Amino acid sequence: MKITGAKMVIESLHEERVDTVFGYPGGAIMNVYDEIYKQNYFEHILNRHEQASIHAAEGYARSTGKVGVAIVTSGPGFTNAVTGLATAYMDSIPLVVISGQVPTAIIGTDGFQEIDAVGISRPCTKHNYLVNKIEDLPRIIKEAFHIARTGRPGPVHIDIPKDITAEVGNFEYPKEVNLPTYKPTVNYNKRQLKKAMIAISKAKKPLLYVGGGAILANCGHEIREFAKKTNIPVVETLMARGVMGHDNPLLMGMLGMHGEFSANMAAYETDLLISLGARFDDRVTGRLDEFASKAKVIHVDVDPASIEKLVKANYPIVGDLKVTVDGMLESLKDMELNDYSNWVALLKEYREKEPLRYIDSNTVIKPQWPIERVGKILGNKAIISTDVGQHQMWTAQFYPFSFPRQFITSGGLGTMGFGLPAAIGVAKGNPDKVSINFSGDGSILMNIQELMTCVQSNLPVINIVLNNNYLGMVRQWQTMFYENRLSETDLSIQPDFKMLVESFGGLGYRVTTKEEFDAALKDAVDKKRPAMIEVIVERNEEVLPMVPNGHALNEMTLIGDLNE
Amino acid sequence: MNNFNHYYDSETIRQVISVIVINEHNALSRIVGLFSARGYNIDSLTVAPITGSEYSRMTIVTTGDKRVIDQIVKQLNKLIPVLKVNEHKSVIEKETVLIKIPINQPISDVEVIARAYNGHIQNVTDDAIVISATDEPHRIANFTNIMINRFNPLEIVKSGVVAMER
Numbered sequence: 001m002k003i004t005g006a007k008m009v010i011e012s013l014h015e016e017r018v019d020t021v022f023g024y025p026g027g028a029i030m031n032v033y034d035e036i037y038k039q040n041y042f043e044h045i046l047n048r049h050e051q052a053s054i055h056a057a058e059g060y061a062r063s064t065g066k067v068g069v070a071i072v073t074s075g076p077g078f079t080n081a082v083t084g085l086a087t088a089y090m091d092s093i094p095l096v097v098i099s100g101q102v103p104t105a106i107i108g109t110d111g112f113q114e115i116d117a118v119g120i121s122r123p124c125t126k127h128n129y130l131v132n133k134i135e136d137l138p139r140i141i142k143e144a145f146h147i148a149r150t151g152r153p154g155p156v157h158i159d160i161p162k163d164i165t166a167e168v169g170n171f172e173y174p175k176e177v178n179l180p181t182y183k184p185t186v187n188y189n190k191r192q193l194k195k196a197m198i199a200i201s202k203a204k205k206p207l208l209y210v211g212g213g214a215i216l217a218n219c220g221h222e223i224r225e226f227a228k229k230t231n232i233p234v235v236e237t238l239m240a241r242g243v244m245g246h247d248n249p250l251l252m253g254m255l256g257m258h259g260e261f262s263a264n265m266a267a268y269e270t271d272l273l274i275s276l277g278a279r280f281d282d283r284v285t286g287r288l289d290e291f292a293s294k295a296k297v298i299h300v301d302v303d304p305a306s307i308e309k310l311v312k313a314n315y316p317i318v319g320d321l322k323v324t325v326d327g328m329l330e331s332l333k334d335m336e337l338n339d340y341s342n343w344v345a346l347l348k349e350y351r352e353k354e355p356l357r358y359i360d361s362n363t364v365i366k367p368q369w370p371i372e373r374v375g376k377i378l379g380n381k382a383i384i385s386t387d388v389g390q391h392q393m394w395t396a397q398f399y400p401f402s403f404p405r406q407f408i409t410s411g412g413l414g415t416m417g418f419g420l421p422a423a424i425g426v427a428k429g430n431p432d433k434v435s436i437n438f439s440g441d442g443s444i445l446m447n448i449q450e451l452m453t454c455v456q457s458n459l460p461v462i463n464i465v466l467n468n469n470y471l472g473m474v475r476q477w478q479t480m481f482y483e484n485r486l487s488e489t490d491l492s493i494q495p496d497f498k499m500l501v502e503s504f505g506g507l508g509y510r511v512t513t514k515e516e517f518d519a520a521l522k523d524a525v526d527k528k529r530p531a532m533i534e535v536i537v538e539r540n541e542e543v544l545p546m547v548p549n550g551h552a553l554n555e556m557t558l559i560g561d562l563n564e
Numbered sequence: 565m566n567n568f569n570h571y572y573d574s575e576t577i578r579q580v581i582s583v584i585v586i587n588e589h590n591a592l593s594r595i596v597g598l599f600s601a602r603g604y605n606i607d608s609l610t611v612a613p614i615t616g617s618e619y620s621r622m623t624i625v626t627t628g629d630k631r632v633i634d635q636i637v638k639q640l641n642k643l644i645p646v647l648k649v650n651e652h653k654s655v656i657e658k659e660t661v662l663i664k665i666p667i668n669q670p671i672s673d674v675e676v677i678a679r680a681y682n683g684h685i686q687n688v689t690d691d692a693i694v695i696s697a698t699d700e701p702h703r704i705a706n707f708t709n710i711m712i713n714r715f716n717p718l719e720i721v722k723s724g725v726v727a728m729e730r
């Protein structure tokens with residue numbers, strides 16, 4: 001079949017069973033957009049900024065487990081997309097991002113809207129391609145999807161010069177990928193696993209430390225099984241929220257800078273840390289040389305470079321997490337384990353003594369309240385995305401997550417402006433769920449134009465903006481560590497959010513009481529239209545508990561230390 | 565027990581690494597970019613296609629503690645176009661240096677010293693002589709120092725290290 005390069009892009013995406021593409025057109029990618037107009041394989045969602053196209057593709061990928069796809073033009077279209085690529089890269093999210101490029105004859109001449117896109121995307125993608133010949137195009141797209149979704153997943157970028165999308169060539173989509181240099185490890189080393197299992201059987205205080213890899217590898221079920229069969233307690237990272245389910249008795253909470261006392265104490269006291277798809281991020285470990293310092297470490301990761309990057313692993317295991325946890329379950333059959341019930345009881349005691357909590361108020365809405373409230377009302381009917389800041393941490397703390405992929409947040413890069421576009425991808429990929437984005441009054445303004453996308457594409461995203469008239473998280477650090485010098489964090493002057501969202505054609509609400517909040521939420525959910533509920537909240541609330549930067553996990557500032 | 569000490573007291577080592585990589589226009593920038601993005605050192609780097617194949621060999625000399633060297637090898641292995649990374653233990657290393665010396669220097673001395681380092685005179689013009697030497701990198705360093713101290717070189721060019729397992 002002889003077709004244009006542009007048509008090849010469409011046919012290849014169809015071969016990959018892509019049903020949704022996010023993007024924004026422009027000169028260098030117009031041939032592809034012309035073919036998008038003619039096809040009916042997939043739906044194209046027009047965002048209003050390329051950064052949002054990538055985040056939307058991420059929201060789609062993070063919530064569905066499929067590869068997210070976005071298409072942008074050359075030059076500024078591509079540079080706008082970079083923050084999205086970096087966000088996906090840091091959280092290992094599978095994406096294929098296609099950009100237009102100036103014609104091959106113009107590359108290198110500083111042509112109009114030319115930029116070295118593959119040079120820019122190299123450090124923030126798993127792999128990237130500049131297509132030089134039309135013959136390569138189908139193979140490259142096939143490889144891109146394969147690389148994006150296998151091994152440690154990640155974004156792959158394909159830059160296609162305009163003349164190549166115009167040229168005609170022979171199209172045959174490859175059946176198989178032939179990449180002799182790329183062979184991610186799937187199967188763990190059996191001897192190594194056996195040694196690790198013996199260590200587990202001998203430990204007195206083993207702890208499962210579960211990270212985002214558990215969600216990427218779709219092994220929430222296996223991990224819950226393993227915890228249940230062994231009676232080993234579990235702590236989750238921010239990126240692993242939902243793996244255990246909030247009401248699982250073995251879950252000791254989220255650990256890290258704003259983790260729960262019980263979770264951080266568990267990491268402090270454990271004698272065998274079993275790391276499953278976690279990467280020892282500094283926001284999780286606190287002072288690294290004190291992290292789990294009484295413990296031997298079993299470190300399971302699909303990425304060999306993650307192992308021993310930060311922490312010595314006594315039992316390193318490289319392999320797909322699902323396959324490995326399956327293997328761990330299998331080997332339980334002929335094993336005798338210690339009784340860990342005293343250890344579990346001790347952690348439960350910590351949890352009861354120092355639970356996650358906030359001090360509610362009758363005069364003003366505390367920011368944690370609407371989060372808890374949505375959790376009570378919508379629970380597992382909603383998929384929750386967030387922006388970045390205090391509201392993000394409160395959401396991680398107070399929303400009752402009950403399944404993997406229910407919590408969509410930018411963990412590694414911490415990208416403000418992520419939440420609303422990500423919620424678009426969530427809404428598109430999960431029409432049977434309510435797509436809720438918790439945001440701050442700072443973050444929401446970073447991609448507010450995406451309300452237009454929601455309205456045009458009829459995506460009922462509900463944004464709940466916790467308005468504290470501050471860049472709250474930065475304000476908190478200024479209060480605690482900079483003697484309250486609030487440099488450039490006061491957002492007293494803000495738009496009228498209700499009018500703003502109404503001008504886009506969405507539903508706007510401004511609430512100051514709990515009753516108003518309930519009414520607004522009900523109305524927005526019932527009407528199934530894009531909405532924003534601005535909640536005026538206590539300005540000076542702190543995210544607690546907190547491990548001050550550079551401190552060890554057992555050196556926490558607890559809520560009682562500040563508030564009471 | 566502490567999971568981290570073994571990194572803190574490990575000393576800086578010099579490591580020769582060779583990387584077999586598919587010939588594609590981005591390959592070199594991927595590898596150099598990895599070093600710069602992660603703050604690793606490149607002391608020397610040589611690249612050439614492997615005869616009769618679609619691969620090139622890069623020889624990289626780097627320094628760092630054990631953790632850094634481990635990471636370099638793992639991160640290189642992660643790059644999609646990289647076929648193989650060898651962390652050399654026992655290698656023959658060679659480096660070439662070209663040195664241009666003004667003609668007014670005592671040529672016979674130059675010749676004698678060069679010969680001690682497997683070198684010889686390559687070219688003589690009215691203005692300058694060019695000598696070359698190929699030897700182990702530390703001997704090339706010695707040779708270069710001696711030449712600098714005695715003969716006021718006009719120009720010095722080194723090739724970077726190539727290496728092969730014994």
Ligand SMILES: Cc1ncc(C[n+]2csc(CCOP(=O)(O)OP(=O)(O)O)c2C)c(N)n1
Pocket residue numbers: 387388389390391392414415416417439440441442443444466468470471472473474
């Ligand atoms: C793009 C970007 N710029 C800056 C930051 C630094 N930053 C982290 S949290 C934060 C404040 C966020 O304020 P807001 O969205 O109002 O949320 P709040 O903390 O008040 O809940 C800032 C500025 C960031 N994470 N991302």
